[in-house]
Amino acid sequence: MTTTPLLEAREVTKRFGAVEALRGASFQIFPGEVVALMGDNGAGKSTLIKTICGVNSPDGGEVRFEGRSIAGWHPKAVQALGIETVYQDLALAPDLDTPANLFLGRERLKPGILGALGVLAKKSMRAEASQVLKDLSVKIKDETAPISNLSGGQQQSVAVARAVSWADKLVIMDEPTAALGVPQTQAVLALIDRVRDSGRSVVLISHSLPDVMQVADRIEVLRLGRRVAQLVTRETNEEQIVGAMTGAWTQEVAA
Amino acid sequence: MSTGTVTPTTDEQSLEAENLRSRRGFRMPRLLGSATDITLILILIVVVFAVLDFQSFFTVQNFTQILINAALLLVMAVGATFVLITGGVDLSVGSVLVFSGVIAGKVMELFGSAGWGASLAGIAAALVAGTAWGIVNGLVITKLHVPPLIATLGSYGAAQGLAQIITNGNDLKNVPIELVDSIGFGRVFGIPILVIIALVVAAIGGLVLWATRYGRRTYAVGSNAEAARRAGINVDRHLLKVYAFAGMLAGLAGILSFAKFGTTTLAGHATDNLNVIAAVVIGGTSLFGGVGTMIGTVVGTLIPATLANGLVIVGLNSFWRDFAVGVVLVAAVYLDQLRRRSRSPR
Numbered sequence: 001m002t003t004t005p006l007l008e009a010r011e012v013t014k015r016f017g018a019v020e021a022l023r024g025a026s027f028q029i030f031p032g033e034v035v036a037l038m039g040d041n042g043a044g045k046s047t048l049i050k051t052i053c054g055v056n057s058p059d060g061g062e063v064r065f066e067g068r069s070i071a072g073w074h075p076k077a078v079q080a081l082g083i084e085t086v087y088q089d090l091a092l093a094p095d096l097d098t099p100a101n102l103f104l105g106r107e108r109l110k111p112g113i114l115g116a117l118g119v120l121a122k123k124s125m126r127a128e129a130s131q132v133l134k135d136l137s138v139k140i141k142d143e144t145a146p147i148s149n150l151s152g153g154q155q156q157s158v159a160v161a162r163a164v165s166w167a168d169k170l171v172i173m174d175e176p177t178a179a180l181g182v183p184q185t186q187a188v189l190a191l192i193d194r195v196r197d198s199g200r201s202v203v204l205i206s207h208s209l210p211d212v213m214q215v216a217d218r219i220e221v222l223r224l225g226r227r228v229a230q231l232v233t234r235e236t237n238e239e240q241i242v243g244a245m246t247g248a249w250t251q252e253v254a255a
Numbered sequence: 256m257s258t259g260t261v262t263p264t265t266d267e268q269s270l271e272a273e274n275l276r277s278r279r280g281f282r283m284p285r286l287l288g289s290a291t292d293i294t295l296i297l298i299l300i301v302v303v304f305a306v307l308d309f310q311s312f313f314t315v316q317n318f319t320q321i322l323i324n325a326a327l328l329l330v331m332a333v334g335a336t337f338v339l340i341t342g343g344v345d346l347s348v349g350s351v352l353v354f355s356g357v358i359a360g361k362v363m364e365l366f367g368s369a370g371w372g373a374s375l376a377g378i379a380a381a382l383v384a385g386t387a388w389g390i391v392n393g394l395v396i397t398k399l400h401v402p403p404l405i406a407t408l409g410s411y412g413a414a415q416g417l418a419q420i421i422t423n424g425n426d427l428k429n430v431p432i433e434l435v436d437s438i439g440f441g442r443v444f445g446i447p448i449l450v451i452i453a454l455v456v457a458a459i460g461g462l463v464l465w466a467t468r469y470g471r472r473t474y475a476v477g478s479n480a481e482a483a484r485r486a487g488i489n490v491d492r493h494l495l496k497v498y499a500f501a502g503m504l505a506g507l508a509g510i511l512s513f514a515k516f517g518t519t520t521l522a523g524h525a526t527d528n529l530n531v532i533a534a535v536v537i538g539g540t541s542l543f544g545g546v547g548t549m550i551g552t553v554v555g556t557l558i559p560a561t562l563a564n565g566l567v568i569v570g571l572n573s574f575w576r577d578f579a580v581g582v583v584l585v586a587a588v589y590l591d592q593l594r595r596r597s598r599s600p601r
């Protein structure tokens with residue numbers, strides 16, 4: 001790879017009180033790439049991506065997007081760069097319906113004086129939401145129902161659809177398939193493929209080796225808050241990945 | 256990919272069952288939405304009193320009286336609806352009402368307590384005083400991170416105390432006659448101006464809640480504040496606006512009350528906060544936030560008012576109202592809990 005990375009984290013540190021969640025973690029993803037971020041529970045995966053997208057601010061280290069330092073930016077500013085995140089703890093409003101969740105924080109207003117008064121363009125948002133879900137082959141039983149009335153899998157699909165439809169450059173997904181059955185998981189993986197086909201990049205956090213082997217171009221492994229391996233999917237195997245996750249095998253150059 | 260052709264998973268089957276269940280429960284007209292059940296209860300109450308004493312109860316005059324009696328609570332309940340939907344609570348409203356009335360009285364004294372000039376100054380002063388308390392509530396909650404229950408309990412005491420200090424404990428009674436004749440007792444096409452003001456406030460509040468981005472974000476903040484924050488919504492600023500708005504409406508109720516009763520009624524509003532919360536919750540707004548409608552609040556305000564009126568007409572002690580309202584309140588919250596429990600686990 002000779003191009004500059006789309007996103008790069010270098011030697012990021014983050015502590016919560018006594019817990020050192022990140023001890024100099026690094027990460028890289030290039031344009032049009034799907035990279036799986038793997039690691040044991042507590043390895044710091046969620047913390048790393050929250051630090052990248054502005055929910056946490058790093059204690060030290062660097063985060064660069066297209067060469068520009070974005071460490072400590074406000075989540076809104078990071079979003080404006082074209083980065084969207086599906087958080088492990090979903091971040092949906094359970095009492096709002098599907099269109100309202102898809103447009104949360106980006107509500108569309110009516111044109112003219114009504115819009116100036118803050119009146120929502122509900123019809124237009126509903127129509128666009130249906131279209132987005134259709135384009136992504138996401139099937140929601142009742143789009144006008146509060147999202148809490150949907151199954152865990154459907155809620156997850158809405159969160160994924162929201163991220164994919166707003167992200168211009170990079171989608172970050174934190175265990176998006178953890179709550180899903182086999183068919184829904186396959187749907188999310190197919191969606192990831194399509195995001196890549198559109199020239200965008202995906203960071204996929206997952207514990208599922210088969211899923212990762214199926215969809216990822218590369219795999220980066222975190223252990224105890226540090227990167228311990230950078231692997232190319234078709235040059236590695238499950239044993240090596242598990243070895244990296246458990247500490248049985250370390251790649252010297254990774255950190 | 257073809258998720259549509261696979262046999263339904265258990266997940267999808269349980270979803271089907273869930274949809275059926277909710278469809279059966281919420282089949283009623285869209286307009287009322289979750290306020291349907293409670294509207295039926297109000298209609299039932301009206302029918303019962305109409306059957307018991309049609310001649311005295313079922314008259315335009317008596318219904319107007321019920322609306323007059325409910326007007327002040329309704330104005331405050333509109334603000335409380337927003338507050339409760341954010342998942343908060345405002346215990347300070349009755350005290351802020353009294354405080355705002357006192358400030359209005361003092362300001363009107365400066366203008367000789369007579370004439371339209373004094374009246375308008377009094378109205379403005381009450382609105383400013385109420386908004387100020389609302390801003391204090393909002394700042395204590397968002398900046399000092401004091402829970403709304405305690406923050407507004409504090410201003411409940413503080414506002415009442417200051418009102419007593421300013422007046423030495425003696426009610427002000429210097430209302431300009433213009434104010435009494437208009438807001439206090441005036442009518443337009445036979446409808447009391449007091450009632451018109453309350454209904455207009457409720458209508459505007461309802462439209463803001465239902466149709467605007469501000470309303471949408473009020474639901475979002477109450478439904479999942481963290482989700483709202485991550486979606487780029489400034490949650491603290493939104494909460495501050497909601498409490499300021501509720502305070503302003505308590506201030507408005509203050510000048511309405513002063514005009515209606517001709518006195519600052521220092522001792523008359525100690526339980527307004529509970530009555531307002533009861534009305535809003537009866538109307539289907541959830542104490543846990545994220546859910547509620549303004550139509551529900553209007554109905555929820557009318558139920559206690561209708562009970563109080565009807566019970567007296569049929570010759571029962573009006574204390575039965577307190578009993579009945581208590582029962583309806585608990586039943587409303589129980590229904591809300593049932594609805595929440597029927598949700599899929601998050």
Ligand SMILES: Nc1ncnc2c1ncn2[C@@H]1O[C@H](COP(=O)(O)OP(=O)(O)O)[C@@H](O)[C@H]1O
Binds near residue numbers: 047
């Ligand atoms: N907000 C927080 N406050 C305190 N500790 C945290 C917080 N977030 C994460 N941690 C801790 O940081 C470590 C890494 O957590 P996390 O990033 O969630 O791991 P992973 O996503 O890889 O399972 C864990 O020990 C976790 O308990």
Ligand SMILES: [Mg+2]
Binds near residue numbers: 046
């Ligand atoms: Mg995690």
